[in-house]
Amino acid sequence: xxxxxxxxxxxxxPFDRTYMQLALVAGMVVGAAAPxxxxxxxxxxxxxxxxxxxxxxxxxxxxxxxxxxxxxWTALAVAVGAAVVVEWLRTRGSASGDLALALIFYGGIxxxxxxxxxxxxxxxxxxxxxxxLTVGADDAYAVLGLGAAIVATVAVTGRALLAVVLDxxxxxxxxxxxxxxxxxxxxxxxxxxxxxxxxxxxxxxxxLMVLPVAxxxxxxxxxxxxxxxxxxxxxxxxxxxxxxxxxWALASGGTIVLVAVATFVVVSVxxxxxxxxxxxxxxxxxxxxx
Amino acid sequence: MNLSNGxxxxxxxxxxxxxxxxEPVLEDVGVELSSGEFVALVGPxxxxxxxxxxxxxxxxxxxxGTVRLFGEPPDRLRRRWRVGYVPQRLRIAPDLPxxxxxxxxxxxxxxxxxxxxxxxxxxxxxxxxxxxxxxADLRRRPLAELSGGQQQRVLIAKALASEPELLILDEPVAxxxxxxxxxxxxxxxxxxxxxxxxxxxxxHELGAVADDLDRVIVLKRRVVFDGPPAELAxxxxxxxxxxxxxxxxxxxxx
Numbered sequence: 001x002x003x004x005x006x007x008x009x010x011x012x013x014p015f016d017r018t019y020m021q022l023a024l025v026a027g028m029v030v031g032a033a034a035p036x037x038x039x040x041x042x043x044x045x046x047x048x049x050x051x052x053x054x055x056x057x058x059x060x061x062x063x064x065x066x067x068x069x070x071x072x073w074t075a076l077a078v079a080v081g082a083a084v085v086v087e088w089l090r091t092r093g094s095a096s097g098d099l100a101l102a103l104i105f106y107g108g109i110x111x112x113x114x115x116x117x118x119x120x121x122x123x124x125x126x127x128x129x130x131x132x133l134t135v136g137a138d139d140a141y142a143v144l145g146l147g148a149a150i151v152a153t154v155a156v157t158g159r160a161l162l163a164v165v166l167d168x169x170x171x172x173x174x175x176x177x178x179x180x181x182x183x184x185x186x187x188x189x190x191x192x193x194x195x196x197x198x199x200x201x202x203x204x205x206x207x208l209m210v211l212p213v214a215x216x217x218x219x220x221x222x223x224x225x226x227x228x229x230x231x232x233x234x235x236x237x238x239x240x241x242x243x244x245x246x247x248w249a250l251a252s253g254g255t256i257v258l259v260a261v262a263t264f265v266v267v268s269v270x271x272x273x274x275x276x277x278x279x280x281x282x283x284x285x286x287x288x289x290x
Numbered sequence: 291m292n293l294s295n296g297x298x299x300x301x302x303x304x305x306x307x308x309x310x311x312x313e314p315v316l317e318d319v320g321v322e323l324s325s326g327e328f329v330a331l332v333g334p335x336x337x338x339x340x341x342x343x344x345x346x347x348x349x350x351x352x353x354x355g356t357v358r359l360f361g362e363p364p365d366r367l368r369r370r371w372r373v374g375y376v377p378q379r380l381r382i383a384p385d386l387p388x389x390x391x392x393x394x395x396x397x398x399x400x401x402x403x404x405x406x407x408x409x410x411x412x413x414x415x416x417x418x419x420x421x422x423x424x425x426a427d428l429r430r431r432p433l434a435e436l437s438g439g440q441q442q443r444v445l446i447a448k449a450l451a452s453e454p455e456l457l458i459l460d461e462p463v464a465x466x467x468x469x470x471x472x473x474x475x476x477x478x479x480x481x482x483x484x485x486x487x488x489x490x491x492x493x494h495e496l497g498a499v500a501d502d503l504d505r506v507i508v509l510k511r512r513v514v515f516d517g518p519p520a521e522l523a524x525x526x527x528x529x530x531x532x533x534x535x536x537x538x539x540x541x542x543x544x
Contacts, residue, residue, distance in 0.1 A: 043386050160404035163396035166388070167381050173347045174400040174452065175370025221432045222389040 003137040014246040022140045023132040023199075023242055023252070029147035030196045030208065031238035031256075035216075035230035036154045037192045038209030040185055042217070043165045049086070049186065050206035052101060054193050056082035056108030057202050061127045062115030071127060072142055072194060075202075079190035082108065087186040091179065130201035130253025132242070139198050146195035150188060161185060162223055199238075200253035208234060211260040215267045233263050298361035299324050300456045300488040301346065306355035308338075308345055315341045317512050319355070323456065323488045328478065328502055331492045333509035339492050340378060342509060343460045346490075347375050359456065371400035374454030376462050380441045384434050390444055391429035394420055397448030416451050422477040423447035424470075439470040446477065457481060458490045471498040478502075 004025070008018045015024050041047055060078030064071030082104055089100050116124045126134065135143075154161075163171045164178045172178045189209070196205040216229030241256030301323040308316040315338045323329055333339050344350045346357055348364025359367050367373070382388070395408075395416050402412045420426050423443040428436065433444065442462055449457060462474070475498040481487045482502075491499065496506075506522050508515035515522055 043383070156405055159396060160399055162388070162392065163399055163404070165386070166393060166396060167377065169349060169381075170375055170377055170448075171396075173349065173370070173373065173375040174397075175367075176399060176404050217385070217387050220387045222387060222430075223392050226387045 004140065014243045019133055019135075020242065020246065022135045022137065024239070025140050026135045026143040027132055027199050027238035027242055027256070028235055029143050030192075030199045031234035031236075032231045033147040033150040034192050034196055034205065034208040035212040035234040036151060036227060037185070037188045038213045039216075039223075039227045039230055040161050040165060041189065042210055042213040044185070046185075047210045048206065050189050050193060050209045051203075052086065052105040053079050053082055053186075053190050054202035054205050055105040057190070057193050057197070058112030058124070058128070059108040059115065060112070061124060061197070061202070062112035062119075065121055065124075066115045066119040068119075070138075072139075072197070075127075075197060076146075076191065076194045078108070079193050080187050083186035083190040084183060087183045091182070126201075127197050128201045128203050129251065130197070130199050130204065130256075132199045132252045132256075133245075135198055143195050143198070146191055150191055150195065153184070153188060157181065157184060158227075200256055204253050204257050207257040207260060208237070211257070211264055212237065215260075215264045218267050218271045233260065237263060298358070300327075300360060301490065302356075302358045303342075303346060304356050306342070306345060306352045306357060308341055308350060308352050310341075314511065316345070316352070319509070319513055321346070321490075321507060321513065321516075323490055325455065325488055326482060326486045327504045328482045328489045328499070329491070329505045329507060330496050330499070330503050331490060331507045331509060332494065332496065337510045339509055340460055343375075343458055343490075343492055347373060347458060371452040372455040374449035374452060374457040376445050376449045376457070376459040378460045378462075380433075380445055382433060386433070388433050389430055390425055390433060390436070390447075391416070391420070393433060393444055394425070394429070394447045394451050397451035399452075401452040415453055419447040419450040422450060422480055424473045424477075439467055443470065443474065446474065450477065450481065453485065454487060455485075456488045456490070458492075460492050461494065462491075468498070471495065475499045475502065 003018050003022055007021055008016060009021055011021060011024075015021055038050070041049055057075045057079040060075035061071040063078070064074035067074070085104060086101060112124065116122050125131070160171075160176050161181055161184075163176050164181050168178050192209065193202055193205050196208060200208055212230040212233035213226065215233050216226045220226040220229050237256050237260040241259040242252060244250060244259070245252040245255040299322050301321065303319060303321045306316055306319040307314060319338075319342060321331075321342070331339055331342070341350065345352050346359075346364070348357070348359075348367070357364055359373055362368070382393070397419065398408075398412050398416050401415070402408060417426070420429055423446050425440070425443055425447055428440065433441065436444065446459070446462060449459075457478075478489050478491070478499065479502050482489055496503070500519060503519050505517060506515065506519050507513055508522070515525070
């Protein structure tokens with residue numbers, strides 16, 4: 001039975017099998033969507049928001065496992081709810097708000113572990129660290145739907161989000177609903193986490209939002225270029241990570257993230273060498289200032 | 291509003307007082323601007339200029355008194371693109387990769403509707419804003435590569451992109467060289483004369499625009515002077531000559 005129409009598609013190794021092709025579909029959607037959202041998070045110095053909301057989403061996964069429904073939609077509900085609360089606390093900007101974030105993040109993951117322990121299918125592992133090779137057709141369709149919603153929302157609101165990133169106060173004065181857009185960005189982050197849950201897991205998803213952007217902004221000159229570059233790095237990380245995980249039987253989520261880390265290191269070194277070459281007095285990468 | 295000429299002023303503040311703590315920053319301030327007026331707001335350091343601007347655009351709520359933009363309270367103003375606001379400084383992180391063109395285009399969003407597609411008229415307005423700020427050749431350059439004066443012009447172009455009917459600039463030319471100030475003056479005069487907009491310019495350096503101003507308002511917690519530049523000159527303050535010394539001159543006034 002075909003998982004998606006025409007599967008397995010005639011693709012070369014390592015994507016010749018149906019399960020690898022489902023993983024590829026889900027992985028590429030996430031590889032594109034996560035850096036799109038991450039571009040705004042990085043520029044707003046909210047790189048760890050994804051990590052925190054990922055922790056909170058575990059409560060939703062636990063609840064889903066306990067009730068026996070698919071954990072995707074319970075995780076989505078909890079993550080979106082946490083996103084709205086976190087954004088509300090952030091705008092209040094108090095020290096107690098900082099502690100309240102910790103309360104939500106760790107309360108979330110603790111509740112998830114406890115809830116899951118009461119269920120018969122108590123395995124949180126696939127959701128914490130991803131289990132892309134066991135993605136079924138239903139999961140792939142869910143990821144496709146969430147990913148399409150994320151990319152479409154960014155396409156429509158991206159310019160306004162950029163205006164808020166540039167100068168929130170001016171944006172507000174000129175009538176751009178900055179607070180609403182901040183909430184929207186937090187909700188987009190939550191949706192991205194849930195979409196990425198089966199691919200890299202809620203504990204690693206922030207890496208896929210942040211690391212490709214970190215690489216792209218070393219090279220890019222424009223905001224648009226940063227986002228497109230980050231998407232390119234995200235897609236490359238997923239494809240190479242999946243291939244490596246099949247070749248050497250590695251955990252796929254961790255491998256994808258390690259490829260993104262390696263990309264950042266390579267781009268950083270390349271940029272440092274290029275900057276060194278551009279300065280005629282520079283003796284090379286290892287020469288110190290003295 | 292019941293005004294003698296029947297037209298609501300573009301901007302009106304009456305009896306505005308404000309304080310961050312026990313010490314008042316603004317006391318019983320009254321300011322009014324009509325379409326096509328080019329007005330400078332000056333005052334010594336700490337006279338409450340920036341606070342007044344923030345009250346006028348609705349970022350701060352006055353303790354007492356009323357503010358009206360186009361006859362509406364600032365928080366209830368629809369079509370907010372009618373008010374252009376140029377903040378004191380560029381607050382954009384220096385490591386943010388963004389081009390001049392991208393920044394200026396965000397200034398058009400309030401006018402075109404932030405969720406709407408960009409139409410040819412919007413592109414033309416952004417082009418026009420870049421040109422009148424002298425940035426047409428720099429539009430593809432990353433913002434971080436620009437000089438301080440060029441970055442200030444980016445902020446002005448961003449505000450001009452929505453073709454505002456009231457433009458409020460908070461010390462936009464601090465530290466900008468003479469050539470850039472002339473270009474800046476030309477774009478403001480263009481806005482006033484061609485588009486009939488009202489401009490409220492908060493600045494210490496009025497040399498470049500001294501001949502174009504309709505009125506000067508001197509603020510020292512209260513409005514201590516409000517009239518044509520010639521009248522202010524009669525009190526011994528000359529905006530053209532003493533550009534650098536203006537804050538000190540104002541200190542002695544009133």
